[in-house]
């Protein structure tokens with residue numbers, strides 16, 4: 001059985017949605033408070049859940065990065081452990097330099113909360129292997145700091161190493177840009193392809209009655225066969 005450990009900082013608010021989503025897919029889960037100094041040994045996937053860690057003070061994710069548990073997360077990722085950062089989790093991972101780039105305030109300076117389409121750019125990784133390149137999924141976004149920035153050198157590296165995983169599009173897969181992100185990037189991974197981050201919330205797209213179940217195929221990629 002796959003074991004998913006979900007990090008919780010003061011201000012995290014998506015840990016229970018994330019727990020529900022993974023348990024529904026048959027995983028066992030544990031919520032880990034940010035004061036922990038170890039990642040549980042049986043962890044197959046570590047998720048940094050969404051929310052407003054430390055009230056988004058200074059910059060989203062900028063304080064959480066100094067929490068004790070982040071030293072353990074760094075060691076876990078360095079040893080090849082799989083890490084997924086969703087929304088605020090993505091922000092924490094960029095602040096901790098486990099993923100390149102930064103998340104700035106949305107271009108229009110508004111909080112965005114709606115469903116958005118995304119196109120799969122690369123599926124040659126654990127995260128998106130259940131989807132096909134070019135697939136368009138419908139996933140909620142909910143952020144005010146989702147404007148992904150990376151400089152030209154960094155962007156070239158992302159492209160060369162197939163690190164761009166998802167881009168924002170319309171329902172037909174035409175590129176769209178809700179928040180000003182460089183090249184409409186919605187999700188990336190590190191060069192080693194074991195640390196993943198995205199602004200949209202797959203854990204909120206688990207049931208058609210709630211607008212979409214396209215998150216199922218995304219999260220399933222992490223489960224053991």
Ligand SMILES: NC(=O)CC[C@H](N)C(=O)O
Nearest residue numbers: 050051087088143144145
């Ligand atoms: N849903 C979230 O994780 C919110 C992320 C972050 N606090 C922002 O608004 O940008």
